[in-house]
Amino acid sequence: xxxxxxxxxxxxxxxxxxxxxxxxxxxxxxxxxxxxxxxxxxxxxxxxxxxxxxxxxxxxxxxxxxxxxxxxxxxxxxxxxxxxxxxxxxxxxxxxxxxxxxxxxxxxxxxxxxxxxxxxxxxxxxxxxxxxxxxxxxxxxxxxxxxxxxxxxxxxxxxxxxxxxxxxxxxxxxxxxxxxxxxxxxxxxxxxxxxxxxxxxxxxxxxxxxxxxxxxxxxxxxxxxxxxxxxxxxxxxxxxxxxxxxxxxxxxxxxxxxxxxxxxxxxxxxxxxxxxxxxxxxxxxxxxxxxxxxxxxxxxxxxxxxxxxxxxxxxxxxxxxxxxxxxxxxxxxxxxxxxxxxxxxxxxxxxxxxxxxxxxxxxxxxxxxxxxxxxxxxxxxxxxxxxxxxxxxxxxxxxxxxxxxx
Ligand code: ADP
Ligand code: ASP
Ligand code: MG
Numbered sequence: 126x127x128x129x130x131x132x133x134x135x136x137x138x139x140x141x142x143x144x145x146x147x148x149x150x151x152x153x154x155x156x157x158x159x160x161x162x163x164x165x166x167x168x169x170x171x172x173x174x175x176x177x178x179x180x181x182x183x184x185x186x187x188x189x190x191x192x193x194x195x196x197x198x199x200x201x202x203x204x205x206x207x208x209x210x211x212x213x214x215x216x217x218x219x220x221x222x223x224x225x226x227x228x229x230x231x232x233x234x235x236x237x238x239x240x241x242x243x244x245x246x247x248x249x250x251x252x253x254x255x256x257x258x259x260x261x262x263x264x265x266x267x268x269x270x271x272x273x274x275x276x277x278x279x280x281x282x283x284x285x286x287x288x289x290x291x292x293x294x295x296x297x298x299x300x301x302x303x304x305x306x307x308x309x310x311x312x313x314x315x316x317x318x319x320x321x322x323x324x325x326x327x328x329x330x331x332x333x334x335x336x337x338x339x340x341x342x343x344x345x346x347x348x349x350x351x352x353x354x355x356x357x358x359x360x361x362x363x364x365x366x367x368x369x370x371x372x373x374x375x376x377x378x379x380x381x382x383x384x385x386x387x388x389x390x391x392x393x394x395x396x397x398x399x400x401x402x403x404x405x406x407x408x409x410x411x412x413x414x415x416x417x418x419x420x421x422x423x424x425x426x427x428x429x430x431x432x433x434x435x436x437x438x439x440x441x442x443x444x445x446x447x448x449x450x451x452x453x454x455x456x457x458x459x460x461x462x463x464x465x466x467x468x469x470x471x472x473x474x475x476x477x478x479x480x481x482x483x484x485x486x487x488x489x490x491x492x493x494x495x496x497x498x499x500x501x502x503x504x505x506x507x508x509x510x511x512x513x514x515x516x517x518x519x520x521x522x523x524x525x526x527x528x529x530x531x
Contacts, residue, residue: 127293128160132283135169136300137357138202148209160250162257164283167198188233196271199260207258217256222263229264229272236272241289280341288348298357303364306528307381314529322369325379332469333384377474378526384467387434394457397424414439418500466515469507482506488525
């Protein structure tokens with residue numbers, strides 16, 4: 126007997142028929158004698174619709190009200206799955222974040238989980254053999270209002286719940302059969318990985334591989350949660366996220382990820398003096414805007430151009446923040462470009478092998494793709510390119526690093 130957390134993403138609960146399929150999978154685990162908690166996402170497309178409505182009414186909306194709106198999707202699916210389970214004879218009840226409670230910090234729209242009260246859930250699993258069906262993505266903030274964990278946050282709910290319940294496994298069911306060398310929806314030759322290291326998965330997630338939310342991997346690594354990614358539609362084994370020493374054959378490049386979620390901002394003719402970067406990035410940080418890639422040109426006439434990327438969703442707030450400090454800083458103008466995308470190659474093998482970056486630059490050059498910004502870490506190289514080239518770039522790099530399936 127094991128205690129497991131099963132998480133089902135939006136596509137897996139997209140309609141009543143699929144919820145029935147999920148209930149059948151949960152029943153199988155219960156019938157095998159396991160104690161089960163389930164975490165569900167909103168039905169496919171629902172969160173996007175809710176976000177779009179908030180945007181439509183006000184691009185600079187109140188994050189607390191945004192959370193009140195977008196948290197509703199998960200409430201629907203948790204209730205529906207509990208009904209589907211009860212219908213096939215499985216003892217189950219739904220739980221919203223505030224009822225458990227799942228306590229988070231107060232960063233509405235991108236809150237972090239602080240604590241989860243697991244005792245009552247464990248008691249019910251033990252004594253009543255009751256399945257807890259928990260809303261993903263949401264929690265309770267210190268202001269006693271509902272918070273959400275950022276897009277893709279149900280993965281993090283699941284891993285955090287697994288840690289709180291001391292579960293033996295956290296199974297993340299999704300619409301692909303596991304973690305692939307790149308997004309299988311854009312590269313048909315992508316290969317499923319049997320195992321991937323926490324570190325590589327963390328880096329891939331942070332540069333755009335949507336299959337797991339970055340924080341869920343961070344948390345799994347810290348709390349030693351055994352995470353498996355697998356399909357809710359197939360019976361095939363999935364991908365295990367493991368420590369580096371569990372992987373025998375280490376590839377130079379584990380995978381390639383891309384993101385269309387960033388926008389590029391250029392500030393022209395910024396005075397080139399000490400403290401200028403702090404004067405720009407300080408206010409952006411205070412506005413909780415995550416700046417990613419940054420380049421500063423050499424100064425010619427005492428001024429310089431500064432280019433960096435921010436999440437597309439934060440672009441209006443970033444522009445407003447920069448407009449507010451124009452006088453104080455004395456730059457000439459700001460320009461924003463939404464038609465950019467970032468492609469990244471990730472692998473722990475990079476630590477000990479040179480040449481990964483140059484292969485990337487050569488491959489893109491051969492395709493006539495211009496590189497706008499470059500950034501690197503110990504196990505990753507990222508470049509910013511025109512959005513229209515993203516699929517071409519990912520496919521070419523996948524081939525160049527020998528990742529294509531036979
Ligand atoms: P869910 O709704 O189940 O959380 P997501 O859409 O958040 O599902 O994540 C699964 C999707 O992640 C896949 O459909 C796939 O298009 C995308 N994806 C991106 N990179 C990868 C990768 N390296 N391996 C697998 N899937 C990936
Ligand atoms: N429904 C939320 C989203 O789409 C959370 C999730 O699915 O993980 O971002
Ligand atoms: Mg997801």
